[in-house]
Amino acid sequence: MPIRNGGVGCSYSAIADVCKREIGGISSINFSRRRAASEDLVLRLEILRKLDKHHGCVNTISFNEAGDILVSGSDDRKVILWDWETGRVRLSFHSGHHNNVFQAKFMPCSEDRIIVTCAADGQVYVVVRHAEIREGGVHTKFLAQHHGGVHKLTVEPGSPHTVYTCGEDGLVQHIDLRTDKATPMFTCASQLCDSYLPVNLNAITINPRNPNLFAVGGGDQFARLFDIRKYNWDGSSDVGQPVDHFCPAHLVDDDQVRISGLAFSDQSELLVSYNEEFIYLFTKNSGLGPQPPAPSQPLDDSDEDDVTLKDSTSSSNAHADTKAGILCYKGHKNIETVKGVNFFGPGCEYVLSGSDCGRIFIWNKKRGELIRVMEADRHIVNCIEGHPHETVLASSGIEDDIKIWTPKAINRASLPSSILKEGVRSLIHARGFFASGGFFEACDDISETDDEDEDNGN
Numbered sequence: 001m002p003i004r005n006g007g008v009g010c011s012y013s014a015i016a017d018v019c020k021r022e023i024g025g026i027s028s029i030n031f032s033r034r035r036a037a038s039e040d041l042v043l044r045l046e047i048l049r050k051l052d053k054h055h056g057c058v059n060t061i062s063f064n065e066a067g068d069i070l071v072s073g074s075d076d077r078k079v080i081l082w083d084w085e086t087g088r089v090r091l092s093f094h095s096g097h098h099n100n101v102f103q104a105k106f107m108p109c110s111e112d113r114i115i116v117t118c119a120a121d122g123q124v125y126v127v128v129r130h131a132e133i134r135e136g137g138v139h140t141k142f143l144a145q146h147h148g149g150v151h152k153l154t155v156e157p158g159s160p161h162t163v164y165t166c167g168e169d170g171l172v173q174h175i176d177l178r179t180d181k182a183t184p185m186f187t188c189a190s191q192l193c194d195s196y197l198p199v200n201l202n203a204i205t206i207n208p209r210n211p212n213l214f215a216v217g218g219g220d221q222f223a224r225l226f227d228i229r230k231y232n233w234d235g236s237s238d239v240g241q242p243v244d245h246f247c248p249a250h251l252v253d254d255d256q257v258r259i260s261g262l263a264f265s266d267q268s269e270l271l272v273s274y275n276e277e278f279i280y281l282f283t284k285n286s287g288l289g290p291q292p293p294a295p296s297q298p299l300d301d302s303d304e305d306d307v308t309l310k311d312s313t314s315s316s317n318a319h320a321d322t323k324a325g326i327l328c329y330k331g332h333k334n335i336e337t338v339k340g341v342n343f344f345g346p347g348c349e350y351v352l353s354g355s356d357c358g359r360i361f362i363w364n365k366k367r368g369e370l371i372r373v374m375e376a377d378r379h380i381v382n383c384i385e386g387h388p389h390e391t392v393l394a395s396s397g398i399e400d401d402i403k404i405w406t407p408k409a410i411n412r413a414s415l416p417s418s419i420l421k422e423g424v425r426s427l428i429h430a431r432g433f434f435a436s437g438g439f440f441e442a443c444d445d446i447s448e449t450d451d452e453d454e455d456n457g458n
Contacts, residue, residue, distance in 0.1 A: 037345045041391040041407035042362060042372060049087050051402040053080055058396035060103040060383060064112045067388045072402055073101030073117060084394065084404050096125050096140035102151045107177070109160040114177065116143075116163050118150035124165050126177055144173050144182035151202035151338055156211045164206070166216050170198035174228075185231060186240030190220050202338050203262040205270075213243075215270055217259030221251045222292055223272045223282075244287035246270055248280055248326060252293050260334060261341035265348035265365075273341035275334055279353060281365065283325035329353070331370050332361040337382050337398075344386035344393070352393070354381030360395055373416055376403055 020026040035041070056075030063070055070084040073095065081091040095101050099120035107114040118124045124144040148168030156162035163175040170187045189196035200219035207213040217223040224242040251257055251274070261273035270282045332355035343365070344350040350371075351363040358379055362372035379398035386393055393405040 036389065036391050037347060037349045038391065039364065039371060040412065042350065043412035044407040044409040045372070045374065045391070045393060045405045045413075046407075046409045048404045048406040048408065049084075051080075051082050051084065051087055051404065052400065053089055053092065054078065054400045054402075056400055057100070057398050058383070058400060058402055059100060060105075061385050061394045061396050061402055062103075062105050063385060063388055063394070064106045065108060065388060066112075067390065067392075069106075069112060070385075070394055070402070070404075071104050071106060071115060072396065073104040073119075074400070075100040076400075077101055077119070079104050079115065079117060082402075091138070093138045095119065096142075097121050097123060099149075102149065103153055105153065105155055107155055107160045107163075108158055114160065116153060116155065116175075116177075118153045118165060120149040122146040122148055122150055122167060122169075124150060124153065124163075124173075124175065124182070126163075126180070141180060143175055143180060146171055146173075148200070149202075152204050154204045154206050154214065156206055157208045159211075164204055164214055166201035166204040166218070168200045168202070168218075170201055170218075172201070172204070172216060172226075174231075188216055188218075188224065188240075190222070200258075203259055203340075205262045205264050207264045207268055208266055209264075209268050215246075215262055215264070217262050217272060219258050221254055221257050221259070221274075222247050222288075223259060223262060223270060225270075225287065241290065243290055245289065245292040246272060246280075246282045246287050247292065248328075251277065252288075260338045261353075263340075263342050265343050267348065269348075271341050271343065271351065273334060273339060273353060275338075277334075279329040279332075279341055279351065281327040281329070281351070286325035327365075327368050329361075329363045329368065329370070331373070332359075333357050337380055339380075339382050340384070342384055342386060344384075346389070352384040352386065354384055354395065354397060356380050358397070360384055360393075370415065372413060374405070374413075 054072065054074040054076055058072055058074045060073040061070060068083065069090065070082040072080050072082065077095050077097050079093055079095045079101065080089055083090055095117050097117065097119035101117055101119045104115055104117045106112055107116060114126065116124065116126050122145055123142060125140050126143050144165060146165070146167030146169050150165055150167045153163055153165040161177045163177065165173045165175065170189065172185045172188060174183045174185055188199045188201055190199045201216050203217040205215055212228050213225060214228070215223050215225045223246040225244040227243045257277050258275050259272055260275050263271040265271065268284045271279065272282065273279045329351050332353050334356065336356045339354050342352045344352050349365055351365050353361050355361055358377040358381060360374040360376045360381055361370065363370050376395050377397045377399045381395055381397040383396045384393060391407050394402055395405065396402045
């Protein structure tokens with residue numbers, strides 16, 4: 001079986017790499033990375049087990065740094081720590097919130113003893129887990145308040161102390177766990193004529209390569225990038241002024257779309273998922289600048305085709321304008337809920353999203369190709385998290401369980417033919433298709449098939 005360039009294609013052979021590793025032809029580190037990024041393994045993902053101790057929608061899932069513990073939060077207001085390999089509950093406790101838990105994350109470098117949570121009640125809590133897990137000793141402390149729900153928080157990579165939150169009130173706050181102090185930084189606002197209106201925020205993410213930079217998104221079309229270095233702690237700063245804006249050119253004048261999810265890759269690429277639209281990948285040089293074009297302001301000729309769709313005969317579900325540095329990922333349905341979006345793989349080789357049709361969609365990031373569609377829930381999939389080191393996924397949504405996915409299938413899965421047919425359509429006017437139901441007719445009756453013959457594989 002040949003090995004595709006880079007060793008991460010679907011024709012990747014783990015056996016060949018094992019032989020190379022044994023004779024010194026490949027290092028252990030490179031072997032591990034190539035295996036974890038293998039498209040062949042992605043095509044063999046299937047459900048290992050279901051974790052089903054919650055009593056309500058599971059809104060958040062996250063692995064610890066070692067990858068042996070999964071933390072989850074739910075509408076039942078509980079936080080559960082799982083040994084996902086065995087399905088055993090390590091610890092379960094009430095979060096202290098008065099409404100649905102939207103996110104729970106381990107703090108880095110904390111020996112998995114500190115968890116931060118946020119919820120629909122607008123409160124942010126820090127959860128301190130004591131050393132004796134068997135005693136179930138947990139102490140929760142109130143940290144910050146927003147006026148409205150807090151869908152997302154983000155933690156600074158490598159720091160056990162720094163948390164940022166954003167809320168439906170448009171407020172962005174900085175929290176230092178050493179002092180338990182929350183500092184309101186600014187209220188994100190959108191200019192409308194001569195006035196500014198707060199933007200409801202439901203997504204925030206930090207650039208792992210430069211933690212000074214973080215992006216927020218929510219109730220309008222722009223993902224805004226901010227630089228914490230512009231903030232003076234006496235309040236006299238212009239940190240509320242973005243250093244960059246990201247938006248596909250055809251959405252700049254569209255005040256109906258909103259952002260549901262954001263994620264930074266290890267290469268500083270920004271992934272933006274839109275409700276009633278698609279997912280876009282921006283390089284750091286593809287932004288619109290500190291001041292985006294005003295509504296109805298014509299773009300420069302050089303920017304008009306920043307998301308030029310390929311000819312309708314193309315079988316790819318992503319379309320790129322290489323000059324603008326933007327990729328588009330299609331096929332999923334994102335209308336009903338606030339869905340996250342994520343990267344997967346040791347080098348962020350894949351893009352992940354849930355869908356209103358209850359399925360998981362996986363694209364090859366670089367090629368922009370849809371490679372997997374997996375049956376996950378009967379209803380909506382909102383969260384998909386990749387394991388930090390292995391080819392393992394966790395997913396959750398409207399149902400009250402968590403699915404753990406591992407590459408244990410004997411045969412590689414093939415892409416459903418209905419999705420392939422939909423991939424040839426031109427969908428630049430996305431919401432028009434949503435209204436007619438034409439685009440997502442296939443999404444409602446997808447049935448995934450296994451590849452019985454390797455010659456028919458992708």
